[in-house]
Amino acid sequence: MSVLYVLVPLALVLAGAFVAAFVWATRRGQFDDLETPPVRILFGDD
Amino acid sequence: MATDVLRLSPGAAPERAAPATASAASGRAGRQPSPVSCAHCGLDVSPGDVTPEEEHQFCCLGCRTVYQVLHQHGLTAYYDYREAGGVTPAPARATSKSYPHFDEQTFHDLYVRVTPRGASTRFLLEGVHCAACVWLIERLPRLLPGLIEARLDFGKSQVTLLWDPDKLALSRVAEALDRLGYPPHPPRADQQSEVERIGDRRLLVRIAIAGAAAGNSMMMAIALYTGLFDRMAPEHEAYFRWLSLLLTLPSMGCASVFFRGAWSALRTRVPHMDLPISIGIIAGFARGAYNTWRGAGEIYFDSVATLIFLLLVGRWVQRRYHRRASRAAELMYALAPASARLVEGLEADGCPTELDPLQGNDNVTDYLVREVPLEAVKAGALVEVRAGERVPVDGTVQLGSSELDVAWLTGEARPRQVEPGATVHAGTVNIASRLLVKALKTGAETRMGQLMQQVEDAQTRRAKVAMLADRLSGYFTLAVLSLALITAMLWWGKSPDLAIEYAVALLIVTCPCALGNATPLALSAALGRAAKAGLLIRGGDVFERLRGKGRIVFDKTGTLTLGRLTLTQVVGDARLLPWVLALEQTSAHTIARALVSGLGARLTVEEQALAKRLPLEGVKERLGEGLTATLEGQRLRLGHARGAGELPAWASEAVSAITHAGESPVLLSVDDEVRLVLGLGDPIRAEVPETLKRLGELGYELAILSGDHPDTVSAVAASLGVPFVEVVGGASPERKLELVERWGKEQTVVMVGDGVNDAAALSAASVGVSVHGGAEASLQAADVFATQPGIEPVRLLVVGARQALHVVHRNLGFSLAYNLVGVTLAMVGVLNPLIASLLMPLSSLTVAGHSYRSRSFES
Numbered sequence: 001m002s003v004l005y006v007l008v009p010l011a012l013v014l015a016g017a018f019v020a021a022f023v024w025a026t027r028r029g030q031f032d033d034l035e036t037p038p039v040r041i042l043f044g045d046d
Numbered sequence: 047m048a049t050d051v052l053r054l055s056p057g058a059a060p061e062r063a064a065p066a067t068a069s070a071a072s073g074r075a076g077r078q079p080s081p082v083s084c085a086h087c088g089l090d091v092s093p094g095d096v097t098p099e100e101e102h103q104f105c106c107l108g109c110r111t112v113y114q115v116l117h118q119h120g121l122t123a124y125y126d127y128r129e130a131g132g133v134t135p136a137p138a139r140a141t142s143k144s145y146p147h148f149d150e151q152t153f154h155d156l157y158v159r160v161t162p163r164g165a166s167t168r169f170l171l172e173g174v175h176c177a178a179c180v181w182l183i184e185r186l187p188r189l190l191p192g193l194i195e196a197r198l199d200f201g202k203s204q205v206t207l208l209w210d211p212d213k214l215a216l217s218r219v220a221e222a223l224d225r226l227g228y229p230p231h232p233p234r235a236d237q238q239s240e241v242e243r244i245g246d247r248r249l250l251v252r253i254a255i256a257g258a259a260a261g262n263s264m265m266m267a268i269a270l271y272t273g274l275f276d277r278m279a280p281e282h283e284a285y286f287r288w289l290s291l292l293l294t295l296p297s298m299g300c301a302s303v304f305f306r307g308a309w310s311a312l313r314t315r316v317p318h319m320d321l322p323i324s325i326g327i328i329a330g331f332a333r334g335a336y337n338t339w340r341g342a343g344e345i346y347f348d349s350v351a352t353l354i355f356l357l358l359v360g361r362w363v364q365r366r367y368h369r370r371a372s373r374a375a376e377l378m379y380a381l382a383p384a385s386a387r388l389v390e391g392l393e394a395d396g397c398p399t400e401l402d403p404l405q406g407n408d409n410v411t412d413y414l415v416r417e418v419p420l421e422a423v424k425a426g427a428l429v430e431v432r433a434g435e436r437v438p439v440d441g442t443v444q445l446g447s448s449e450l451d452v453a454w455l456t457g458e459a460r461p462r463q464v465e466p467g468a469t470v471h472a473g474t475v476n477i478a479s480r481l482l483v484k485a486l487k488t489g490a491e492t493r494m495g496q497l498m499q500q501v502e503d504a505q506t507r508r509a510k511v512a513m514l515a516d517r518l519s520g521y522f523t524l525a526v527l528s529l530a531l532i533t534a535m536l537w538w539g540k541s542p543d544l545a546i547e548y549a550v551a552l553l554i555v556t557c558p559c560a561l562g563n564a565t566p567l568a569l570s571a572a573l574g575r576a577a578k579a580g581l582l583i584r585g586g587d588v589f590e591r592l593r594g595k596g597r598i599v600f601d602k603t604g605t606l607t608l609g610r611l612t613l614t615q616v617v618g619d620a621r622l623l624p625w626v627l628a629l630e631q632t633s634a635h636t637i638a639r640a641l642v643s644g645l646g647a648r649l650t651v652e653e654q655a656l657a658k659r660l661p662l663e664g665v666k667e668r669l670g671e672g673l674t675a676t677l678e679g680q681r682l683r684l685g686h687a688r689g690a691g692e693l694p695a696w697a698s699e700a701v702s703a704i705t706h707a708g709e710s711p712v713l714l715s716v717d718d719e720v721r722l723v724l725g726l727g728d729p730i731r732a733e734v735p736e737t738l739k740r741l742g743e744l745g746y747e748l749a750i751l752s753g754d755h756p757d758t759v760s761a762v763a764a765s766l767g768v769p770f771v772e773v774v775g776g777a778s779p780e781r782k783l784e785l786v787e788r789w790g791k792e793q794t795v796v797m798v799g800d801g802v803n804d805a806a807a808l809s810a811a812s813v814g815v816s817v818h819g820g821a822e823a824s825l826q827a828a829d830v831f832a833t834q835p836g837i838e839p840v841r842l843l844v845v846g847a848r849q850a851l852h853v854v855h856r857n858l859g860f861s862l863a864y865n866l867v868g869v870t871l872a873m874v875g876v877l878n879p880l881i882a883s884l885l886m887p888l889s890s891l892t893v894a895g896h897s898y899r900s901r902s903f904e905s
Contacts (some may be wrong), residue, residue: 001282008289015258022254026247034203039177040184043127 086113108138112227128178138227140368145220147417165211169230174203226465252300253358259297262353266290267348272418287338290347297351317520319562326557333550349883360563367570386438390414431481439485440492443468448478454801454821457753459603459728477636501827504810515565550875555868560861560889565898572850575903580834591812595745596794602752607728613644615725683715708758709893738768747771782807849902857893864889881889
């Protein structure tokens with residue numbers, strides 16, 4: 001079961017990467033406006 | 047067929063879009079089908095505005111402009127999107143203003159940022175109401191070469207513009223937005239919203255970290271729990287325990303918001319929910335860390351991490367809903383005139399006073415009028431106030447005579463006549479014709495500024511209301527701590543180690559996750575539903591303030607009544623009504639407009655057509671007297687009673703009856719003989735008596751507090767048919783404030799009003815409600831504002847608040863019940879971390895589910 005000593009930290013690093021991505025997106029203002037994007041997506045590219 | 051037309055591609059057949067929008071209007075219930083609907087907004091077109099020779103009819107110039115712009119640029123898909131969204135369209139608010147001051151350097155220094163891609167600024171927009179608006183505004187770069195990007199934030203009604211300053215002036219963008227029916231305003235509270243945005247982002251980051259930590263420590267916990275039943279190698283167990291500890295560390299950092307709240311609760315000795323929360327978190331973490339270090343005993347890291355995550359989510363939900371109302375209010379303040387028309391090249395003292403521009407001999411044209419920020423107007427300066435505009439300063443009229451709508455400032459429904467030399471106040475609206483006003487006082491020194499100062503004073507005087515959960519939290523903390531102590535003492539004899547173990551287990555399992563979220567979730571859900579029903583509520587404490595019965599105090603003008611002149615009575619020869627219509631259609635006066643729309647509803651289509659054909663000659667209008675004309679050799683006169691000469695008995699009776707009811711009589715004479723007496727008044731809104739009756743049945747005391755003449759106020763009160771505990775007329779803003787504060791000492795007082803004169807009273811009341819269409823000052827002062835006209839929202843508010851509080855109480859009951867189970871298990875020593883980690887999310891889910899499934903604010 002010594003594989004746990006490799007896999008669990010690996011999983012945690014992966015999780016950390018996702019959290020970092022989220023933090024980056026938040027700092028860039030991606031989540032500032034949560035009301036317009038769901039509306040905007042309904043319009044076709046005309 | 048309507049849908050077929052709507053599915054046409056944009057620009058394909060612009061003319062045919064009109065019947066589709068018209069059918070949308072006739073589909074609305076409770077409205078009489080009108081023969082003509084506006085091609086843009088679908089509302090009824092008043093008969094006076096119908097032009098039979100044109101294919102499309104419009105209710106106002108704004109709608110006409112927008113319709114034309116959309117069709118010229120092939121943007122008719124707007125109507126499809128609007129229809130698809132199922133929103134009730136509103137008339138376009140285009141003002142045809144020009145925005146030269148947006149190009150001035152001072153404006154750019156304040157509001158424009160230069161980025162590598164171009165210049166950028168933000169505007170708050172009026173009239174943004176549906177998804178189609180997003181579509182339309184973001185297509186703006188197509189209409190305006192040089193505009194690189196327009197992004198709309200729908201929730202804030204705020205557009206971010208990016209443009210090339212060499213190719214395009216900002217004023218052109220502003221004008222284009224205005225023509226489309228979205229008059230732009232520079233945001234006033236930009237810095238504050240920046241602070242809020244940073245706060246929002248920080249909270250989101252906290253949630254992300256706490257969520258990741260909670261999820262992963264739960265994975266570790268599952269490994270450990272399965273190891274409880276199946277034997278696990280000790281080194282693996284230690285490994286997972288240390289990893290859990292490591293994972294919970296960032297969570298503890300995220301929980302610092304609660305620790306800070308708890309610390310300030312301790313320092314100020316005001317009980318707050320953060321205190322028991324922090325005790326539970328810290329106890330759980332400390333004991334878990336100690337047990338990990340010594341390698342024995344239970345750990346509660348998964349429970350602690352989940353708890354922090356759920357509580358942070360609760361905070362975020364609360365923040366978002368509370369924001370919505372304050373944003374809407376912010377948009378309203380931005381609409382207050384921040385600019386004035388400054389007259390240059392003309393000395394205030396040397397300004398001629400005897401010329402009357404209404405008579406057409408206004409030859410004072412050799413001066414310059416410049417639109418400047420309000421702050422740039424100093425005492426002694428001369429400002430121009432056009433018809434329909436708000437007076438920006440306190441001062442005296444130098445030139446021109448007109449009528450002012452003073453309802454917001456004083457509560458009087460009847461317009462006030464002003465002549466050169468008359469005193470005018472900021473906040474009143476010029477309704478008849480252009481005035482030049484010499485500023486005597488500006489800004490905070492004006493009557494309006496003083497009233498706003500009173501609003502602030504009254505707000506600071508008002509007692510804070512503690513939420514029920516926070517009041518409970520004091521007892522709760524005490525109870526939990528003593529129970530933990532008892533548990534420890536009970537088990538101490540057996541084993542001190544076990545005693546501490548069970549006491550800590552109790553602290554963790556009672557850590558009030560559900561209790562902490564019970565109030566915010568229930569209130570946020572209620573605030574969201576209230577907003578959908580047209581009530582914007584500024585904070586959950588409004589519900590707490592509405593607890594129990596009390597007194598509801600109404601302003602009269604604009605609240606119980608429509609707040610505008612309307613035709614109420616016709617005495618005499620009704621066959622002559624088309625003549626009145628024909629005469630009044632020539633005038634832009636308020637009374638004339640009131641008569642035209644009143645007659646439009648009363649006369650048949652044939653009679654209206656007749657009015658159009660009447661050969662009127664020599665129409666003359668004299669301000670304060672009325673209109674004269676000749677019709678087929680007969681002299682017509684329409685105007686006040688005082689110039690009508692001798693009145694026959696029936697007419698003088700009618701005039702005195704109308705005057706007694708607080709209304710204004712208008713007389714039509716033919717060849718100096720009075721034939722028709724019309725009454726113009728401010729009628730009571732149709733639903734008011736019924737709503738008042740139902741409020742009375744709910745157990746509220748009703749009162750009227752108005753600035754209008756006492757006779758008018760008591761006449762209105764008498765006609766409503768419900769008992770009032772107090773009817774006060776002629777009340778100044780100060781008197782209103784004083785009475786509301788006095789009544790508020792004895793009971794809950796809900797003040798309902800719309801004007802600047804109500805503002806101080808609104809902010810002093812337990813709950814201030816600003817009705818639809820109210821002055822900005824009243825919005826700023828009120829806790830609640832209605833987006834639907836009338837006082838029905840008030841009933842919805844008091845009923846909804848009761849339901850919302852019931853939800854809160856049931857939530858608190860649920861979470862206390864869960865806690866009771868947890869405490870019992872902990873005290874008898876059978877609680878293990880698995881049960882604790884199951885109980886907690888279960889109780890939170892119950893509370894959340896109950897909050898969002900409840901039915902407050904649904905009529």
